[in-house]
Amino acid sequence: MLGRNVVQSGPEAWGLPQDRLSRRARAVAGLEIVGTPPEERFDRITRMARLMFRAPIATITIFDGDTAWFKSADGFDGRQAPLSPVFCSTTADTGERLIVENAAEDRRFRNLPGVTGKAHVRFYAGEPLVDTHGEVVGSFCIYDDRPRAFRPDELELFQELAAWAQAELIERTDLARAKEVQEALLPGRTPHMPGYELAATCTPSFNVGGDYYDWARTDYGTALGVADVMGKGSAAAIMGATVRAALRTASELTERDRDGRYRLDKVMSGLARIVTGDLLRTNIFVTVFLAHLDESTGRVDFADAGHGFCLVVAPDGGFRRISGTDLPLGIEPRGSWSQGSFTLAPSETMLIFSDGLFDLFGGADDSLRHIALLATEHPDPNDLVDTIAGLATAATSVDDVTAIVVRRQP
Amino acid sequence: MIEFTNETLANGVGVIRPVGRLNMVSAPHLGANIDALISDGTVRLVVDLAGTDFIDSSGLGALITGLKKTRQAGGDLRLANPTAQITAVLEMTNLNRVLQPVASVDGAY
Incomplete structure (x- = not known):
């Protein structure tokens, strides 16, 4: 299971070295979160993000091979999407925060289906989420259908919410493992x-x-x-x-x-x-x-x-x-x-x-x-x-x- | 969930009255009350349990920790007016050997 996505994904298409991909695949597998049902402790974060930023969509996205899998998606139907034609792939690729103020005017993104199509995405903010070993395993994302820019206090708030999502992600893994060990004792x-x-x-x-x-x-x-x-x-x-x-x-x-x-x-x-x-x-x-x-x-x-x-x-x-x-x-x-x-x-x-x-x-x-x-x-x-x-x-x-x-x- | 009314008697004894349930959620508050009194120099304490409806192992833990700390500071911690449930739990764990209830708050020391 761990290798399957890696082999099929054609990593060269993303320009990612193979070892980095497999490191991520291992890290994501270690989270044991892909495919799990929605949980309130994650949904609360995306819901709060939407309310605070008055934005139509907020997601907690996990990079599962060539798929963007949503642990939580508020304002958006669906649990997963192909990773490559979405903004998250850039976050996944660089491991750095990405803020796009007006996608229609950004050469990197203006032809994405989400930008040209009905979703009409203009603004995107994505913060990488890393596991305990520092491996990028996903992103915390906010989408808006209008161009906008973060004020400094909004950027701070966004980072806080992302840190919260990351903490929940890590805690889950750590405690689930601890529980297994205790049961085995x-x-x-x-x-x-x-x-x-x-x-x-x-x-x-x-x-x-x-x-x-x-x-x-x-x-x-x-x-x-x-x-x-x-x-x-x-x-x-x-x-x-x-x-x-x-x-x-x-x-x-x-x-x-x-x-x-x-x-x-x-x-x-x-x-x-x-x-x-x-x-x-x-x-x-x-x-x-x-x-x-x-x-x-x-x-x-x-x-x-x-x-x-x-x-x-x-x-x-x-x-x-x-x-x-x-x-x-x-x-x-x-x-x-x-x-x-x-x-x-x-x-x-x-x-x-x-x-x-x-x-x-x-x-x-x-x-x-x-x-x-x-x-x-x-x-x-x-x-x-x-x-x-x-x-x-x-x-x-x-x-x-x-x-x-x-x-x-x- | 739990409230504490504390007073200091004329003889310098500190009285803590937890009203409510002493469980995992409220036990740390009892610990904080005890710590505050000790740091103020009140090391002879009575915990008046007349209004404490229920105690579990976390509550017992807070009492035992308080007992150790007051003794280290040269004082003591005694219990007054335990309810039937508290008496039962103290007996089952044999902790009545170290947390022996006294007859009354005034006669605790």
């Missing part, structure tokens, strides 16, 4: 747990968030973890990735007890030793719930660093909350964390979730009852996490919503 395939079913969801309130879950098969069961970094968005996501790596490290390095069992209190303390300095310095705290399920007996060992959101739900809707009394990580320079255990009985479901789900149900004591009811109504863990993810999306939750669900088969 969640564990992949659900492990096969004989006698149990497992499912999980993690729905950030923004593109990225501060929640995550992790799991690993062990020689006698499955280890599970949920962490919730205080705050949302990119800052929380950076700390979430740090905690994830630290937890995996602490799990690897922590010695087991004499029976060969994991000691989650020691794992938690190890995690705290690695991340507390970073957390204190950044004024961020994180709640963590660790569990290990011994599949042969249903025994669950757990350690709770201020997380507090683990429910065991019976088929009749009865439930109990599993929690410890230890603090989240990042509150105090030193601390200790303890381990508890309980048994997950046949037909019981264990839910470990983040406060985003708790807040979805009102964020008070009563919420736990609602969550337990939800688990009773959706005994299949996959069905339950799909329902939770659906609620998080529908309610446009202001917090990240994460849940791990384990059901012991009858």
Whole structure:
């Protein structure tokens, strides 16, 4: 796809060196924007431009090979046009701002169809839009059917709007990539747990968030973890990735007890030793719930660093909350964390979730009852996490919503 | 969405009353109020939560950050009149161990 336009476009017709074209093609492909539906955050800019400049057309144009593709076009029907017979090709070619005050009197443009035809373009202003590497990927354009000139304050305004369009373009790419990376950091395939079913969801309130879950098969069961970094968005996501790596490290390095069992209190303390300095310095705290399920007996060992959101739900809707009394990580320079255990009985479901789900149900004591009811109504863990993810999306939750669900088969 | 009425008591204790919801949107305002009092030299603070309808992890974060900053400045930050929802959230996160509610604003120090 990347090469197709380049080959067909006949770059020599534009007088552009091939390597520059392919650099642009790569840059445009990297934006992952061509073909996406209209978005208000771009349409707002072109609409404002039209209103402020009292001009009939404003566009945010992406240079997709030999095509001018409009991410937003206000006052103009159509999503794309051939690049060569329009003004933008000059912006694409030179990478510099182009202002044509009266196209009918400009030898370079007076024969363009847009000038001679019905559109009757006389004035054109185009500002190149560049990506994070400085590659020209498109232009911000204003068209008028009357000759005009920008006053200095109008030129300034035009540049401001173009800078805004460029920022939106870059942010989209950066965040979309960050989101992909964060999703890839969640564990992949659900492990096969004989006698149990497992499912999980993690729905950030923004593109990225501060929640995550992790799991690993062990020689006698499955280890599970949920962490919730205080705050949302990119800052929380950076700390979430740090905690994830630290937890995996602490799990690897922590010695087991004499029976060969994991000691989650020691794992938690190890995690705290690695991340507390970073957390204190950044004024961020994180709640963590660790569990290990011994599949042969249903025994669950757990350690709770201020997380507090683990429910065991019976088929009749009865439930109990599993929690410890230890603090989240990042509150105090030193601390200790303890381990508890309980048994997950046949037909019981264990839910470990983040406060985003708790807040979805009102964020008070009563919420736990609602969550337990939800688990009773959706005994299949996959069905339950799909329902939770659906609620998080529908309610446009202001917090990240994460849940791990384990059901012991009858 | 949220309003703050602040006052300084005769004994020099600063009282912050957030009225509304303490969430991601409003938590930074609480932080700014706390910072302003500390930079004015008021380091013994009470956050009166009687009018705070709801708190989430961002709100808790602002309180914890405030607690650390006041302690670094030689003071403290205490909570008064938490609603049932706030008490529940403090208990679930075990943060009631460090943010222990006091009986009243006047008796906070």
